Amino acid sequence: MKRRYSLLLLLALAPLFCGCAQKHTTPEQNVITIYGSGATFPQPQIEKWISLYEKINPNIKIEYQGKGSGGGQNDFKEGLVDFAATDPPVKENLWRELERKGQPLQFPIIVGAVVVVYNVPGVDNLRLDGKTLADIFMGKIEYWDDPAIKALNPNANLPHEKIIIIHRSDSSGTTKIFTTYLCLVSEEFEKKVGSGKLVNWPVDELGRGLGGKGNAGVVATLKQTRYSIAYTELAYALKENLKMVALKNKAGKFVIANETTIKSAVGAVKAYIPSPEEGYKEDIRQFLNAEGENSYPIVAFSHILLWKSYPKEKAGAIKEFFTWVLTEGQKSENVVEGYVGLPKDVAEIGLKAVQSIEGV
Structure with missing residues (x-):
């Protein structure tokens, strides 16, 4: 009798065990992870964007490590990350190194001080x-x-x-x-x-x-x-x-x-932003100590470094995320206190660059 009872109990529990096993062994479907590193200057803002974006698009995960602009630039050059955040624009010698690997893009992502x-x-x-x-x-x-x-x-x-x-x-x-x-x-x-x-x-x-x-x-x-x-x-x-x-x-x-x-300050200097395909031409001296009675003297754009081409699925995810960042992400309710969203015409410079990204 005990044997029969044990057999019946096992048969009853079998679907439950199977269900648990199936749940743990099935991988997440269609989740694409984007990796970034670099400046700590915009890190609180980038982290907020990531948190907001992942809630509305759980199939895209973004991981960002703040390690300084120099660290981010090096990671990007070495192919360790998909994007880098850098406060000062990339210098021409590094830009030429990047060009040997592909077409880099650089544009402002947020304004800080x-x-x-x-x-x-x-x-x-x-x-x-x-x-x-x-x-x-x-x-x-x-x-x-x-x-x-x-x-x-x-x-x-x-x-x-x-x-x-x-x-x-x-x-x-x-x-x-x-x-x-x-x-x-x-x-x-x-x-x-x-x-x-x-x-x-x-x-x-x-x-x-x-x-x-x-x-x-x-x-x-x-x-x-x-x-x-x-x-x-x-x-x-x-x-x-x-x-x-x-x-x-x-x-x-x-x-x-x-x-x-x-x-x-931004209103006095925004005309100095170069094409994203020639980002090294930006001179941060032109953005500092700006004209205007109310202008704070140490204002700067923080920039994003991207490639113009990525593997197809990753290209789509990167375009979606940075398009959101340059539109919805610039709205005051999505900007961390201490930063200022980009003027619309400055955001458009980055949007055109993002839309030019190709999947290969």
Whole structure:
């Protein structure tokens, strides 16, 4: 009797076991994964786009690793990713290397700003001009109560404490943008330090420099270090509620980075964007220290690097995703605080490039 009961029980449970086995062994159907890496400057925005897009199109998965513009450019060159995010445009020598493998495309994807943030107890609404900022990051100005800083902030209770400078330790588009700005406003900075994704900071030799990996690493170090100053992307500063410096712009006004001051700067410089098939021709100097009373001086586009041709299925997925990014993704409800969506005519430049992508 027991035997018969056991047999009946097994027969009854058999469909259930079969169903479970079938569920675990059947692979996902028609899911295409797109891989990307690069700049941490637009990373919060890219992650939001991915989250929103995957909800409406679960058959396309996008994985993005923030490792700095230089890391993304290298991954793209080596064929490790399908797209890269880079803040500064690719230089001509790398562009020529890419052309030996296929036709690269590069275009703006979002607008952001590099802001100067600080951790000085009791000091709010700090104002700096370009020359003073450059002198701080060169190490020429050592203390917070230096006469140059006091002259710009006569009512601030500035402490006699050494200034600790925090900068990126990795190859960074944010650093390239920031140092290019400092070169524009200070001939001495250009001669002694120069601009680049990686530079030799004089403050490191003076014992007052600290490096952080990625924008997140810079922000974490700043929060832990009193009397420090750093540069980072606006979205990170807003997320962490950091104090931001009001910078003196080309018109002589002290401005904080926000949607209004970023849009003012973009409106003055958007004519300088080259064709996506000649992306290396873009000069970020033309986008910095823009004209206009309300223009924030360190505004920059973040860019996407794509190929003009991909394997057929992947080409379709990439076209769908980046078409969405350049249309729905630019709407204010889909843009992270701290970024500004592209003007429609700038988004059109990228859309035409995306539509030209071919499947082979």
